Amino acid sequence: MTENKKPTGNLQKQMIFWIGALIVGALLGLLQLAWLDNLMTFIATVYTRLFQLIAVPTIVLAVITTLAMFGTQKDTGRIFKHALIYTLLTTIVAAAVGLALYLIIKPGNLPAGLVNAGSANIPHNLGHETYYDHILQVIPNNVLKPFLEGNVLSLLLLAFAVGIGLAKLPESENKATLVRCIEGLQSLLFLLIKALIWTLPLGIIAFSDLLSAQVSAGVAVDSLGKYVTIILGGNIIQFFIILPLFLLSRGINPLKHLGRMMPAVLMALFTKSSAATLPVTMETSETRAHISKKVSRFVLPICTTINMNGCAAFILVTSLFLMQNGGVNLSIGQMILWLFIAVIAAIGNAGVPMGCYFLTLSLMTGQGAPIGIMGIILPIYTIIDMIETAENVWSDSCVAAMTDKDINNNK
Helix, strand or coil: HHHHHHHHHHHHHHHHHHHHHHHHHHHHHHHCCHHHHHHHHHHHHHHHHHHHHHHHHHHHHHHHHHHHHCCCCCCCCHHHHHHHHHHHHHHHHHHHHHHHHHHHCCCCCCCHHHHHHCCCCCCCCCCCCCHHHHHHCCCCCCCHHHHCCCHHHHHHHHHHHHHHHHHHCCCCCCHHHHHHHHHHHHHHHHHHHHHHCHHHHHHHHHHHHHHHHHCCCCCCCCHHHHHHHHHHHHHHHHHHHHHHHHHHHHHHHHHHHHHHHHHHHHHHHHHCCCCHHHHHHCCCCHCCCCCCHHHHHHHHHHHHHHHHHHHHHHHHHHHHHHHCCCCCCCCCCHHHHHHHHHHEEEECCCCCCCCCHHHHHHHHHHCCCCCCCHHHHHHHHCCCCCHHHHHHHHHHHHHHHHHHHHHCCCC
């Protein structure tokens, strides 16, 4: 019992620090002191660059290790097929809900000064691209170019190729050594991310100060308010309407299932980590939701990695918001293309702290969008991350329940 209380206490302390940093930054921003705002802009820029530094390699390694893992699984083809179908369906619908809300609510642009903050070195040649140009930019003509340019879509393509290749390789000492090397690099990057998150209250103070300064000046409220409404509204619709409809279609009572999975959902809300919540999710699904161990212990770890309902919606809506602020006018067809890009990008993202934020930041860096806005979003992301994680864990349990129902019915 003592071991369980200590992590909980640490999480509570972290939450208090983050909320305290949010409040302190907001109060400092209200002071409207030029020298203080300049200092906070400098600190915010440092954090943005550190995020960019760590984001790309971490996410690429996460995708490779996830796909390589599938090669070690046996006799799980049918279970994996059902889980994958439900994962893709729920994730696509989540992103589609976000897109629909974006088109309905129509958030405005942020002030030019705020948009340009932290993005002076970003090229602004985003517009006037055909679908073919869009696709050709993703396909690299050499291995090093995507890393040098920070083109995350190309890097994800390479990561998928390497991950699937590792999964198909026959078991050997060379393969095991290579996988251990990749996992070692991933562990090192996770350690760096943990260190960065440990100092994050300082960054939140800086970003919150900038946001508060804009709000107190009477700007950014309308567009940011609409942006947050889209993100949170999409999560609420997915949580309380879309996922229950999926359960009902398979003859599962959504209210009973949510009641049984509530311990895992609540833990996800406060830990902000699907991976950290996984032991509770598995225990709850087996003992309270009565999902078979064969399904639970295979589907849930996979869903923790690839079933990112909230993340896909966040990536899509935030990417559209940034590109809009960068002067890019996307057609409906291009938005739908970005919907599928967001769904694909979200796969393999779990296990990376603040992975959705990192991935969107890297994705938009590769597109040349005004990434300074990501710093303004960061204070808000603390709350968004909590709700998204709870939604992701709830979705994981729904996929497991539906898969279990299908497998048992087909016996």
